[in-house]
Amino acid sequence: MLARHAESLFWAGRYLERAEGTARLLDVTYQGSLQVAGGEGRDAWAHVLDVLQARKEFDRRGRTLDEGAVCTFLVTDRSNPGSIVSGVATARENFRTVREHLSSEMWENVNGFHLDLQARNIAADLTGEPYALYDLVKVRCQTLGGVAAQSMPRDETYSFLRLGWMIERALITCRLLNVNYASLGHDDYDAMLLTLRSASALEAYRRSFQSSTNPTHIAAFLLQSRSFPRSVLFCLQRAEHSLENLAGPSTSRNRAQRILGRIRSQLEFTDIAEFVTGDVHATLDALEQSICDIADVVANQYFRVGSEYALQSQYVLPGEAMV
Amino acid sequence: MTHGFFDGYLTEDFFDEAFEADGAPRPHYRQLIERFTNLGEDDIRHRRQLGEDVFKARGITFTVYGEHEDIERTWPMDLFPRIIPASEWEVIERGLAQRVTALNRFLDDIYVGEQAAINDGIVPRWLITSSSGFEREAVNIPVPNGARCLVAGIDLVRDRDGIYRVLEDNIRNPSGISYVLENRAAMMKVLPAAFREHRVRPVDQYGRALLRALRNVAPPAAGDSPTVAVLTPGAYNSAYFEHAFLARQMGVELVEGRDLVVDDHVVYMRTTGGLQRVDVLYRRIDDAFLDPVVFRNDSTVGVPGLMAALRAGTISIANAAGNGVGDDKAVYAYVPELIKYYLGEEAIIPNATTYLLWDPDQRKHVLDRLDQLVVKPVAESGGYGIVIGPKASDEELAVVRHNILTDPRNYIAQEVVSLSRSPSFTDDGLAGRHIDLRPFVLTGDRVEVIPGGLTRVAMRAGSLVVNSSQGGGSKDTWVLAPIDQPIDVAVDGDDVPEAELV
Secondary structure: OEHHHHHHHHHHHHHHHHHHHHHHHHHHHHHHOOOOOOOOOOOHHHHHHHHOOOHHHHHOOOOOOOHHHHHHHHHOOOOOOOOHHHHHHHHHHHHHHOHHHOOHHHHHHHHHHHHHHHHOOHHHHHHOOOHHHHHHHHHHHHHHHHHHHHHOOOOHHHHHHHHHHHHHHHHHHHHHHHHHHHHHOOOOHHHHHHHHHHOOOHHHHHHHHOOOOOHHHHHHHHHHOOOOOOOHHHHHHHHHHHHHHHHOOOOOOOHHHHHHHHHHHHHHOOOHHHHHHOOHHHHHHHHHHHHHHHHHHHHHHHHOOOHHHHHOHHHOOOOOOOO | OOOHHHOOOOOOOOOEOOEOOOOOEOHHHHHHHHHHHHHOHHHHHHHHHHHHHHHHHOOOEEEEOOOOOOEEEEOOEEEEEEEEOHHHHHHHHHHHHHHHHHHHHHHHHHHOOOOHHHHOOOOOHHHHHOOOOOOHHHOOOOOHHHOOOOEEEEEEEEOOOOOEEEEEEEOOOOOOHHHHHHHHHHHHHHOHHHHHHOOEOOOOOHHHHHHHHHHHOOOHHHOOOOOEEEEOOOOOOOOHHHHHHHHHHHOOEEEOHHHEEEEOOEEEEEEOOEEEEOOEEEEOOOHHHHOOOOOOOOOOOOOOOHHHHHHHOOOEEEOOOOOHHHHOHHHHOOHHHHHHHHHOOOOOOOEOOEEEOOOHHHHHHHHHOHHHEEEEEOOOOOOOOOEEHHHOOHHHHHHHHHHHHHOHHHEEEEEOOOOOEEEEEEOOEEEEEEEEEEOEEEEOOOEEEOOOOEEEEOOOOOOOOOOHHHOOEEEEEEEEOOOOOOOOOOOOOOOOOHHHOO
């Protein structure tokens, strides 16, 4: 597969997961804003920006940080590459460039997703009741995940798509915990609900820990659950699986596999009781950074093939400086 | 005999594809007209919508380059297909094969041969060397089997008497075949029963035939299974949909210039498994952008070093570099002579009547009748720069006159061909609209014509401009199989799908 195509797939996966994560966060935050609860006064919309690591990008626009501005920025702002509308358009463009690798169902679904968003009056959604919009985004993203699983062979195409998808999901869950962890400390039921709902984890969590508001339980679940598909561990395991598919039958591990394997096993075998007594933020920051590092190693290994040719002096044209 | 749905349809003073001048349906359209009559307006509206939805859902679009931003449009297909009976097609097929064979011979003669057609006085040397499509960089670069016009799209029109004429040869990078296949796929969804009543020859063997033709020009060193790739300028090109479509149909990679590197005169693509050698490139970028080392040095879509690799014989490209000299519209005027010269045959399909403007007598004749003729720049395609005399303003005619007098080599003039019309669905209901036909011709181990082609429709009333970039529509084109012969679908006849052997 062409290196550029692999990169397009990887990023399409990341953008789609980000769109779903954004829709879910906004949905949950909107619902949280409807009732007067223990969370009142907490800067919920700023937290959304923090989870998506979009605070800097938002601040650069110099707008007052309120619901309207945050939603517009995260949903429709075309100058924000991470907004839902931009992300879906980019995923569609990326899919278009690799269309010959995709099943028709896959392409038609992403194209339909894009057309749905284009046809909607999103400004009206955001000033009115935004549920239908967020549902549309979540259902479309989940459908795409299902269509991919049901219609695509487990080849390179699928593996790069899944890899991006899983890495983005691991990052979002990790940051979600990182941003909300401080508020979890005081037997705060609302904070617990908000955090778990934002990861679509509440129902699954209750089956394991009922209504415990113990931060240790919440952290253990979001980080280490072996069965919940949005836990960081689960996502890293799936990402490892994709890397294995890409590496083929080789017996030795390549660099990306070694690094990811290390991060995954460190997370898997961490004693969560020790984790919560240490500097939780620093640990989670480090985990986030490691996940970003994996993305970089993957890029070097698969996307930057033959980059040494870009600067070959024999192709420098008369009158042109070498870059 | 009344036709209900077609009541009030006027053929006017044109050759109508579906109806005789007296209003009777032509024999090969009778069943189709009856079917449309029986469908009723509601059903037809429903099916038209269905067709549009199919194209939209599948993302079948083309890009119109706009002044401010480029616009992505859904491909327009008219529900009423065009039918070409077997007897007519048989002549077209022979005529096209003859023409492309002669063009291949001519280009080989010019670039790697003795230039015999020039030396024997068939075409003037200055005409060739002054053609913007003549590439000195392509001289002495051989093409395996001389398949220089590997893919040709020859534009045909029918005049007022129903005679097919060649309007122009497109032998550089003709586009449109993807829409031929997509139109067919959509029509089979929206009008399946009509197919049952006709013996329509399939078109979906194209991808396989193209791949075979491309492999046929691979350098001998490539061995039995050469690596083929499609080279596109990228997702923002208006024909990108087609590039991706063809790569998918052939099951080969769709590459951009930045995916390729040349090392020691060998072309490789960057893959997740490292560098992989490429043997044949079906390039869909113009000569000028192919290789910034040799051609335009501001090209960012090309491959530095590609021409050197070509000269070294480690890779082949299709269509060959320098084909533009063959579809220069002034050279087009000589094609009937070239057919006679190389093949010893009369041209089966005539040209449209064409005037060469460096000839003082022809030029005077043209300038006297400028408001009755069509004037075209010799090197453009896509309908750009064409001035249709009867529709042009005085100012436009004055500009054309000035242009001709300044640079007579750069223009030709043609009699206005009163294009045939076909019943088409317009905003004002069913009405006759002018159409043309672009059949596709492949040069593999033999010259092969895909049955049908892209029928383009000038959707504005009275308009003769069919280009999709200028608001044209399209029709599925049905070539009917001869009555008592089985339908030959496969290139080899080896794996004929059962369903098609009705």
